[in-house]
Amino acid sequence: MDIALCYESVLPNRGGCETYIADLSRRLARDGHRVHLYACRWDASALPTTMHYHRLHVKRGLRFLRPWRFAQACEDALAQADHDVTIGFDKTWGQDVLYPQGGLHAASQAYNRRKFPNAATRWLADLGKLLSPAPWSFARLERKQYLGPNRPKIVVNSRMVQRHFEEFLEIPADSIHVLPSAIDPGRFEPMNRLVLRNQERSDWGVEPSETVGLFVAMNYRLKGLAPLLHSVAKMERGVPFRLAVVGHPKTGRYEQLAAKLGISDRVKFLGFRADPKSAYFGADFLVHPTFYDPCSLVVLEALACGLPVVTTAFNGASELMHPGEDGFVVETPHDHAGIAQAMTRLCDPSFRAAAASKARQTGQSWTFEQHYQGLLRMFQDVAVRRRAA
Incomplete structure (x- = not known):
């Protein structure tokens, strides 16, 4: 044709x-x-x-x-x-x-x-x-x-x-x-995934014991970065967690918000990346508390990489998920406590391993x-x- x-x-x-x-x-x-x-x-x-x-x-x-x-x-x-x-x-x-x-x-x-x-x-x-x-x-x-x-x-x-x-x-x-x-899953199947993961986490200064939640977006406001930072502030300090932020290079206002909330040490702003693939490999789950997404491709990319996902009911991609199994779907980005609870749950290694396996299945079920x-x-x-x- x-x-x-x-x-x-x-x-x-x-x-x-x-x-x-x-x-x-x-x-x-x-x-x-x-x-x-x-x-x-x-x-x-x-x-x-x-x-x-x-x-x-x-x-x-x-x-x-x-x-x-x-x-x-x-x-x-x-x-x-x-x-x-x-x-x-x-x-x-x-x-x-x-x-x-x-x-x-x-x-x-x-x-x-x-x-x-x-x-x-x-x-x-x-x-x-x-x-x-x-x-x-x-x-x-x-x-x-x-x-x-x-x-x-x-x-x-x-x-x-x-x-x-x-x-x-x-x-x-x-x-x-x-x-x-x-999405084309072929973009996320390198032979050296473990090497890329270790390199990324080393560059981020992340300890092996720490769980990394990844946020990827260009429009930080629409995709819910501000409420996400409030959610990170609600997580218990004893939970070994870091948030990695990839997207728009201008992060000043959000770095100020992180400092105000006392979580600067828990948030790594990585700026723009032409290809965020390695960031997916370095992370343990994706968190995407969007205010509006017809069907977010970053969620599909994360699932293809075997990453559990935390997102909102305002994201059409949530219709492809199995909440509680391959991640969590909260009602609104303003539910700081709900997002914090979901991220904390994914910091548990045994639960996260099961959720990652299910996420990979979900990513493969709709090709x-x-x-x-x-x-x-x-x-x-x-x-x-x-x-x-």
């Missing part, structure tokens, strides 16, 4: 959807499909050598207008092409399939309010949104994407997002296909190959319908 992928920026070392697109394009290319990328920028070294690139030139300017410009550029470019299937992953329209890896903006905005622990700060945040043109613009764009005259086939990566389409756009759940996200075959069947169906039309 001739397949076109549309996403503004594909730099896989930033993680998330960009890593997923790289995994998907490599798998499609391996099967002999002709794969096209419509984007403004990309890292060709992380993409298949047979990829066909179509650079879209989009004027910069006001942030809330940029998605409109990119979506229009996609529509114009695709009108001049003849692909079997076209797929968009974010704020675009006109493709055959829309697979919003980031979920609905309307839902994200509603969940984002929960970052603020009290009613007063939430009220101020709501006021700021009312005064900003971006939420209005993105809400209108989503209605154009999903409620226009030529409606796309909608694929979502969790039942949570499926519910959001019903709640925010009144699109019936039975018309939305749920296909959980997946990238299963995900890929489901997506491919959908593409084939779309291609048949296009030819019939």
Whole structure:
């Protein structure tokens, strides 16, 4: 098949959807499909050598207008092409399939309010949104994407997002296909894993007796780093535990919070890593107390590495877990005591060993190959319908 992928920026070392697109394009290319990328920028070294690139030139300017410009550029470019299937992953329209890896903006905005622990700060945040043109613009764009005259086939990566389409756009759940996200497990199978683990822990200054919880994110605020630090402060001092933080290089405010909470000695800020793989190997479990994640890829990566996971019910990836067996799912990031209790439980070596074994099973039960075959069947169906039309 001739397949076109549309996403503004594909730099896989930033993680998330960009890593997923790289995994998907490599798998499609391996099967002999002709794969096209419509984007403004990309890292060709992380993409298949047979990829066909179509650079879209989009004027910069006001942030809330940029998605409109990119979506229009996609529509114009695709009108001049003849692909079997076209797929968009974010704020675009006109493709055959829309697979919003980031979920609905309307839902994200509603969940984002929960970052603020009290009613007063939430009220101020709501006021700021009312005064900003971006939420209005993105809400209108989503209605154009999903409620226009030529409606796309909608694929979502969790039942949570499926519910959001019903709640925010009144699109019936039975018309939305749920296909959980997946990662290429081949990226996490080096022969020298034990060597990498020992090297990482040595670099972190971690004792062999210490348990390491790993936090990986670029958006520290949305992914719950602040409540996580409060949770670490609630853990008993006698528990040999360290938290390793990987992601955005700017950590000043969080280092200050750790100092204020008296836990600076228990938190290691590792900064940005183009590939966090070795960090997974150096850790004992992942903790991801997010306020909103349609289906977090870092959770899937951790499970593939055999790491138990602590996350929240606001993460669609929690639907793939078995709470109490391969990790824990807490109701909200603000449940500091609940997160602290979960991390403390995973500091017990015997429990953690059993949880790690179950985590590996969970990671293997939903594979990238299963995900890929489901997506491919959908593409084939779309291609048949296009030819019939």
